[in-house]
Amino acid sequence: MDIREFGVEQWMNAHETSARWNLAETCCDSLTLGALLELAGPGAGSLNDLLALRLDYGEIAGSLRLRRAIAALYRTRQAEEVLVTHGTIGANALVHRTLVGPGDRVVSVVPTYQQHLSIPDSLGARVIPVALRPEDGWRLNLDALRAAVTPGTRLIALSNPNNPTGALLDEDTLGAIVAIARAAGAWILADEVYRGLDAVGEGQTASVTDLYEKGISTGGMSKAFSLAGLRLGWIAGPAEVLRAVSVHRDYDTISVGRIDDHFAAVALEAKDAILGRNLALSRRNRAILAGWIASEPRVGWVPSGGGTVALLAIAGMMDSARFCRELQERTGVMVLPGSVLGVEGTVRIGYACASDVLREGLARLSDHLAAGPA
Template sequence: MQIANFGVEEWLNTWEKKAKYDISQSSIEALTLEELIGLDGTSVRDYFEGLGKRALDYGWIEGSNEFKELVASLYQTVQSENILQTNGATGANLLALFALIEPGDHVVSMLPTYQQLYDIPKSLGASVDFVELREEDQWQLDLDVLKAKIQPNTKMICLNSANNPTGTLLDKATMSAIVDMAQVVGAYIVVDEVYAPLTDEGEFVSIADLYEKGIATNSLSKTYSIPGIRIGWTASSSEVAELFRKYRDYTMICGGVVADELAIHALKNKDKILKRNKKIVADNLAILKEWVEQEPRVSLVSPHYVSTSFIKLDIPQDDHSFCIELLEETGVLLVPGTAFDLPQHARLGYCCREENLRKGLELLSEYLRRFD
């Protein structure tokens, strides 16, 4: 099987541990184990004493019943038996694509988006057409262009809402219009929903609650700040979940008993996590916007209260070499737009610690002055 190099992951694998001021990441500042366990007043010692006699066997293959029930409660219509635990949202996307895409299928994807959503279908022998998001349109999906790309044999529409890297949202009205288009040809819709917005504005709705052939992929990595436990899921109809089970056996046996328990603890305390993260997003987004207003070589379409943003760079240098030299000379890490097939941009992850963000932006501005 031939597949393209994974741009953003390859970049981070190479450079992220060399950064002093990492403002590239798309998660909200990760919780420590102590912070996670302490959300309900429990100490790490007491928590793990309770787990101390737990056998480290395979545990629940699809995720424990409690995990599945807690995840199902995040949706309006999805039943717990139709939640399948995966290795992060990356594993959820892989499962959906591996199970449904065959050679000769036709897929429509947005661009930019998470590279999995179009390069895995290509590697499986599907043809992929793109609906390109445009900065002048505020990175919004053009429904007329999408409709024109859909063919009678379109098997799947792959979307990402909120979008990585731009942080823009497909609202309920837009998603309903896309469902209407998909129903005409019987296409599946896979939506990577790992960047659920931390605001009530914009009418976010999960595709799993809108469409019987809609598949939502998600995880605890971004909105819930615990990427290190590597727990995600698919949410779908019973028919799709039953199909996925066969393919899931080839991609993942289980998430492990400790990770499942930590996921349950996080979901039980989700209101506390979301309160913390809403503050981080709101406070840091205000800092980012103020910086952009004062920085003549950067522009930004504001993200929709999610943890990723995509700045445009007005510089006489390609973004890839710029980001390498920026890191080597200042310790500041961004992800170049070329990793998302959009040169002269960069992903700026603003939901890190405030002091890290402020210092990273200060050094970035100082570095940009060499082009004045």
């Protein structure tokens, strides 16, 4: 199977460990185990509880405790409609490999996380991109989607909130997407790993799997829950899909680690405390970022509607990869070049790091901009 190099991950692998001020990180400021247990409260137990944990495979689909905690994130799903995976990246890959084959028509909303383009392409599918445009405020053009989703379309793939723009699809728009999918008989795969961090309201947008009988939602412990090190994700969707996914999963994952499963359950049972912490952090930092952009004449953006990332347009920047390399070499600040996302002339910033890291990184970015055009 031939597949394109994963642009984002290749860049992160090459540059992340040497960054002093990492503004390319997409997770909310990571928790320590101690901080997790403190947020979870006395009822969560202690590290001593792990001493009796038998390190066998555990429940192959994920522990019932964990699957119940994941199902509680949705309006309509039960534990048997949840399958635990190795991160959201594993969840997305499994859904594509299960549902998509040679000749299938897959419609992908772009820009997006590259999985949703490169995996179906590698499987022999015909991938049709539907582009979000900055002049539309990165809002999805439903007429363009409707034109792309012809009868017999196999799958519509999207991320909500969107990575890398931060654009948010509200429930009314999701309902319109569902109507388009239903008319064509298409599945919808919604990568919802940033769900829970909306810029306004209670912070929790609707999930596709609650709105559509052929809606599949993926999520994980990394972005909104600050626990990327657990490497734990999930698929929420119809039981028939999970049964088919399980066939593929047996060949690569079998099960996730029991320690990861345990702490993910602890975190999700304390979801109000963790999401409260991270929602406050993301909103505070989004305001810091907005204020900085307003002071920088070369920088523009469409304010993000949710999540932890945004695309910044930098006037006069002709080569975003060169810009990012020079920025990191001179200042220690890391951001992601838009070229690896198919959006040249931009950089993607992750703004849900510790607030002092964001402030210092932006100040150094200002110094770099002041030194002259890239």
